[in-house]
Each structure stands twice: as structure tokens, then as C-alpha cells.
Amino acid sequence: MVGLAALSGCGEEPSSTTEAATSSANTTDSPGTATTSDVPATGDPTTNEPTSGDESTSSGTTGGEPQELVVVSHTREFRAVWVATVSNINFPSATGLSATAMQDELLAILDTVQAAGLNAVVFQVRPECDALYSSDLEPWSRYLTGEQGEDPGVDPLQFLVDEGHARGIEVHAWLNPYRAKANANHPLAANHVASLLPQYAYAYSTFLWMDPGAKEVQDLLLAVVADLVGRYDIDGVHFDDYFYPYPVDGEDFPDDKTWEAYQGSGGQLSRADWRRDNVNAMVEAVGITVADLAPHVRYGISPFGIYRPGIPEGIVGFDQYEGLYADPLLWMQEGWLDYLAPQLYWPTTQAAQAYGKLIAWWSSITTGGRYIFAGNYLSKLGTEDKWSLEEFKQEIVLSREYAESGSQGNIFFQIAPLQDNLLGVTDAFKAEFYATPALTPPIAALTDEVVAPPTVTLTGAQASLSHAAPDSLRAWVVYAQAGQEYVIDRVVPAETTSIDLSPGTWAITAAGKHNVESQGVLVTVP
Structure with a gap:
């Protein structure tokens, strides 16, 4: 998905690839929730009946x-919003703000979260293999000061964690695993991974992308995750749908060297299966790292909202399995993560990507008490008739219909409409859906x-x-x-x-x- 015309991800605007995948379709395990006493088998999530x-x-x-x-x-629910930092979509509002101004913006974000009745923030801390927190492994993000590596005078993640927890709001750290530059023209700091490992940094479309098949790239990502959960009291580690980049027609991802090295070592997988295996290995390794170092930290991924065309029957669109080399069904089946947050970025009225069909299918694949938290495209609110306030209310209702199958919440992309109370959405969420407080669901592996x-x-x-x-x-x-x-x-x-x-x-x-x-x-x- 794409922010400001060129970016993609759960907390960024859908990409032209995503739009094209749906325009061709007329567009402009068994279920398992935890059964401990603190996750009631009955109860209406809308009314929170006692x-x-x-x-x-x-x-x-x-x-x-x-x-x-x-x-x-009481009835649990993950009520979250993405806060995107890439291209200054949500935070900070501009580069070069003072430390006090950035703190004020973070407090305003938390004010909005409370006003809407939400209980979690998914905050983008690594948009370009950089850091919106104090790191010895990667440089400060250029979206803070305008220059990558320059200290902004405040640690945004630490401030958000401290202030969020003081209000009872969870803070989840959202990382992009492989994107090195959202705009290939900007300069890199000397300690950026693409500066240190230029042999694995590839220009692709408008991006600079690190090679998911390079062990050194994977090792750095695991070190970053370990550093985050070791030094910050975060409540979650979150990845979006950026694994291999969204494909560009006529241009293959230029990973010939690592592919040839794999073949030279005796590897027998096809190139597509090898790429999927690279992604799978990363997903599993991150899960192990989080569980070993901080088992209470929730680990999840927000994949593209369609698993594969024809699944479920009648659904058409982009094939993430072949295009991004992502297999979220396998990740859930293997128990490598705590939840999936599929980006269901189509209205309920759009038959070829029907929200109701998709949330039913995604909820049906949950295993071991793990969860589905639907991703909802809130930044579309009011842009067209089909993106009305009533549409988003219906999406929440549909998500809750499958609560017993594992659909236990929603994540809204992104916070700007809530900050503006656009069409009264913040008031409506609080009054109609989130009037009663709730904890998020328990970590599946720790319910006992x-x-x-x-x-x-x-x-x-x-x-x-x-x-x-x-x-x-x-x-x-x-x-x-x-x-x-x-x-x-x-x-x-x-x-x-x-x-x-x-x-x-x-x-x-x-x-x-x-x-x-x-x-x-x-x-x-x-």
C-alpha cells in the first residue's frame, strides 16, 4: 500500500498495485479463541453485557x-489505530519540529485514542531500516529532523510508551522489515544497513530494498527486534505487508546473486518457493525471538487482505502468495505469530472483494486461541459514497460477528480521520462501539x-x-x-x-x- 503516491503498507496508503488488483474486479485450525475464565464464551462485544x-x-x-x-x-477486544511516520503521514507532522512540539503531537494522538475509546496504538518505528527511537543499531529516521541520523532531542517511542501506559493504552512497535528507502533519492547515514551492506541493497521502482534472502539482512532485523523488546516496555511487535516489494510489470526483483548462491549451495527449491522460504524463515525467527525475550509482547503481521484469488470462492484480486512471496495461512497454522491483521481495504458492498466473505474466511483459519484483527481503511472515510461512516460501522459489526471464531478486534488505518473527527467518526466509535472499556485479548500461549x-x-x-x-x-x-x-x-x-x-x-x-x-x-x- 502507498503513502503520498509511492508507499505501501498497513499504515500507509494502498499502492497502485493493490488498486490495480482490485480494479480488474470492478473496483474504482478450527476456529479458536481462548477459553480461560477471563475470556467469556458468551457476551455481546457491542453492549458488553455483564x-x-x-x-x-x-x-x-x-x-x-x-x-x-x-x-x-469481560469481553475482550483489540481496538487499535495505525500511526504512520513514513513521509510524515501522521507523526511528526513535519520534519524539524522541536522536541516539545513532537511530544505535544504524541500527546494529541493519545488524546484521540482515548476519545475514540480505543485501547492500542500501532506506531511505525522503522519505516526505512531506521529508527524513531534511540538505537545503536540503526540511524534516527530522517522524518524526525529532515536528516537521517540526526538526534531529534526526544525519543518518540519511549515517550509514547510512558504516556500511553499512564493512560492504559498499549503501544505496539511497527517495523518495515526490508524497505531501505521509500524514496531512492535521499541520502543515507553511514550506519544505515544499505551503507553497510550495499551489495544487498537494490533499487526497485522508487524504493531501495534490502534482500530478504541475505543472512546479514535477516540477522540485523532479528537484532533490531531483540533490541526493541529488550529495552522498551512495548506491548507488541508488528509487521505490515512489505516482504518482497509489490511487483512492477516487466521488472523482476534483482536478487540474482543471492539466488545463484542458494543454487550453488545445493538448494533445490524453485525461485518463488525459495523467496517464500526466506520470508517464512524471518517470520518464524522473529516469533521465536519475541517469545524467548518477552513472551508477554504480542507479535503479529498485517498481510494483504486477500490470501489468494478464489479463496474464498468468488474473491478476486492480487495474489500475495505469488507477488509478495507471503504465506500468512502457513504462519497461522504453524503458530509462528499471535495474530494476523488482514488489510480488508474494500467496502462491504464490493462483491469481488466482499468484506463479509473475507473476514469470515480469515477468522476460520485461526488456531490455538490466536486471533484475527481486521485492518480497516479509515483514511478513505468520506472520499466516496461507498466510504461513508455507516460503511465503517458495518465493518465493525461484521468483524464482531465472527468473534467466537477468532475475530477479536480491528486496527484502523490511520489516525488522521479520528483526529479530525471526520463525519463524526470519533464520537460514533466511542458512543456506539467502544463506550465500555476493555482489555485486549490475552496472549494465546500464556492463557494458563x-x-x-x-x-x-x-x-x-x-x-x-x-x-x-x-x-x-x-x-x-x-x-x-x-x-x-x-x-x-x-x-x-x-x-x-x-x-x-x-x-x-x-x-x-x-x-x-x-x-x-x-x-x-x-x-x-x-
């Missing part, structure tokens, strides 16, 4: 006596990792909160008793040590960074 509590587990109240515990839960309940001490109407393992927590979740049930009232950042409660009975859980909740501690305010 879930029943099991009050048989313990007795007593807080304040020195044994704590009375209850099993509570039990979280100890908090210690809650009630003084009047103020509840003091503590935990035996505070560094392992994401949040406190507060539930209000409603008859014989408990309904979520708020999600409070884990760094908060006390909360005020109104008269009534409450249950307070501790949520780990892997998004599994403890049992709730019951407290009653007279």
Missing part, C-alpha cells in the same frame, strides 16, 4: 481480614499463566491497591455488582495505587502484561 460471578471461592472483606474472591471477566489477585485495602470510599509482583502487571480492572452479576466499570493503569469507589459492591482484578486477569477481590462501600 458476566456472572462465581462467589464460592473465598470469604471475607478487605482491611486485614481474608479477602473474598470472585471470578469475573495464573495472576495472583491484588491486595485491596478499603478506607472509607478509597481502595488502596498493591500486588506481590507489580512489575508483571498491566492494569487493575474494576467491576461493579449489578444484581447477581458484575459488569466492567473501568480499566486502571497498574501504576495507580488507589482509586475512589462510590457506594456499592465491587470486584477488582489484577491483569498481567499478558492480559490474563486474576480473580476479583470483593469490596463493599456502604
Whole structure:
């Protein structure tokens, strides 16, 4: 996909290749969600109906006596937005801003996320094998100061993580694995990978692209991922649909040297299968790296929205399997990642790329409690009649229809329409879909990792909160008793040590960074 006429990716505008793939079609495993107690099998994600509590587990109240515990839960949902930095699409608004101005823009982004009722930001930290964070491995991005490698005076990722977590918002680091230049004309810093490994940097279309078949390129990418999850308290690692570049008619990707080296070593795969194997190896290796170093960090990829033409029946368009050498079905089947976020960038009314058919198919391939988070093309809002506010509401409704099959959220490209409240979209999202707070779904591989309940001490109407393992927590979740049930009232950042409660009975859980909740501690305010 393409930003400003020449770029592609989940958080960037769809490319001419993508548009062409759909214009020819009249355009202008078994299902598995986690089944632990904190992922209810029932419940309406639109209304967040309260879930029943099991009050048989313990007795007593807080304040020195044994704590009375209850099993509570709520409907989970990944409610995210892409924030694109390539070509200054979303952040920063221009190159050369002061550190304070950039911080103000990041705070405004978080304000918008809260106003829309979302709970996660997918922030582009590596648009061109560079860094929107302090890195010893890659140069500062030119989109910050105008010159690659120049220190902007602020670490945007660290600031966003700190401020986002203080508001209970997850921050996911989005990387482009192989794009070295979005515009082949701009100069490179001396420590950029294309400067260090020029033999694996190829001009292709308007881009400079690193060779996915070069071990040195893969090794650097893995080092970057390890560095990110090791030094930053990020909540996710995210890749978009840029593996091998979108093909240009009549121009093959110029990886002859690595292909010939593979053949010379005795490799027997076809060239297409070899390229897919290069991508598969990267996807698997990143998953292993994240799981080994930070298992609570969610790892996902946002592939092109059509797996292959004819899958499901009647769907036509670009073939990512042959064109990008991407096989997201295999990645899900092998359990190499935690989720897929297919870019379903067509309206529900477009039969050849029908949103309803596509979300049903993608949801059907989930395995092992992993998820589908549909990617939605929000930057099209209001550009044509087919891209109305009602269209995006319908896309959310359709995504939720397949929640039991694994469709557990949406990621919107990109944040600008929400910042502008275009056609009232921010207000509508908050009022109609995201009025009730929610944690994102638990990490599938960690759903059995039990979280100890908090210690809650009630003084009047103020509840003091503590935990035996505070560094392992994401949040406190507060539930209000409603008859014989408990309904979520708020999600409070884990760094908060006390909360005020109104008269009534409450249950307070501790949520780990892997998004599994403890049992709730019951407290009653007279």
C-alpha cells in the first residue's frame, strides 16, 4: 500500500498495485479463541453485557481480614489505530519540529485514542531500516529532523510508551522489515544497513530494498527486534505487508546473486518457493525471538487482505502468495505469530472483494486461541459514497460477528480521520462501539499463566491497591455488582495505587502484561 503516491503498507496508503488488483474486479485450525475464565464464551462485544460471578471461592472483606474472591471477566477486544511516520503521514507532522512540539503531537494522538475509546496504538518505528527511537543499531529516521541520523532531542517511542501506559493504552512497535528507502533519492547515514551492506541493497521502482534472502539482512532485523523488546516496555511487535516489494510489470526483483548462491549451495527449491522460504524463515525467527525475550509482547503481521484469488470462492484480486512471496495461512497454522491483521481495504458492498466473505474466511483459519484483527481503511472515510461512516460501522459489526471464531478486534488505518473527527467518526466509535472499556485479548500461549489477585485495602470510599509482583502487571480492572452479576466499570493503569469507589459492591482484578486477569477481590462501600 502507498503513502503520498509511492508507499505501501498497513499504515500507509494502498499502492497502485493493490488498486490495480482490485480494479480488474470492478473496483474504482478450527476456529479458536481462548477459553480461560477471563475470556467469556458468551457476551455481546457491542453492549458488553455483564458476566456472572462465581462467589464460592473465598470469604471475607478487605482491611486485614481474608479477602473474598470472585471470578469475573469481560469481553475482550483489540481496538487499535495505525500511526504512520513514513513521509510524515501522521507523526511528526513535519520534519524539524522541536522536541516539545513532537511530544505535544504524541500527546494529541493519545488524546484521540482515548476519545475514540480505543485501547492500542500501532506506531511505525522503522519505516526505512531506521529508527524513531534511540538505537545503536540503526540511524534516527530522517522524518524526525529532515536528516537521517540526526538526534531529534526526544525519543518518540519511549515517550509514547510512558504516556500511553499512564493512560492504559498499549503501544505496539511497527517495523518495515526490508524497505531501505521509500524514496531512492535521499541520502543515507553511514550506519544505515544499505551503507553497510550495499551489495544487498537494490533499487526497485522508487524504493531501495534490502534482500530478504541475505543472512546479514535477516540477522540485523532479528537484532533490531531483540533490541526493541529488550529495552522498551512495548506491548507488541508488528509487521505490515512489505516482504518482497509489490511487483512492477516487466521488472523482476534483482536478487540474482543471492539466488545463484542458494543454487550453488545445493538448494533445490524453485525461485518463488525459495523467496517464500526466506520470508517464512524471518517470520518464524522473529516469533521465536519475541517469545524467548518477552513472551508477554504480542507479535503479529498485517498481510494483504486477500490470501489468494478464489479463496474464498468468488474473491478476486492480487495474489500475495505469488507477488509478495507471503504465506500468512502457513504462519497461522504453524503458530509462528499471535495474530494476523488482514488489510480488508474494500467496502462491504464490493462483491469481488466482499468484506463479509473475507473476514469470515480469515477468522476460520485461526488456531490455538490466536486471533484475527481486521485492518480497516479509515483514511478513505468520506472520499466516496461507498466510504461513508455507516460503511465503517458495518465493518465493525461484521468483524464482531465472527468473534467466537477468532475475530477479536480491528486496527484502523490511520489516525488522521479520528483526529479530525471526520463525519463524526470519533464520537460514533466511542458512543456506539467502544463506550465500555476493555482489555485486549490475552496472549494465546500464556492463557494458563495464573495472576495472583491484588491486595485491596478499603478506607472509607478509597481502595488502596498493591500486588506481590507489580512489575508483571498491566492494569487493575474494576467491576461493579449489578444484581447477581458484575459488569466492567473501568480499566486502571497498574501504576495507580488507589482509586475512589462510590457506594456499592465491587470486584477488582489484577491483569498481567499478558492480559490474563486474576480473580476479583470483593469490596463493599456502604
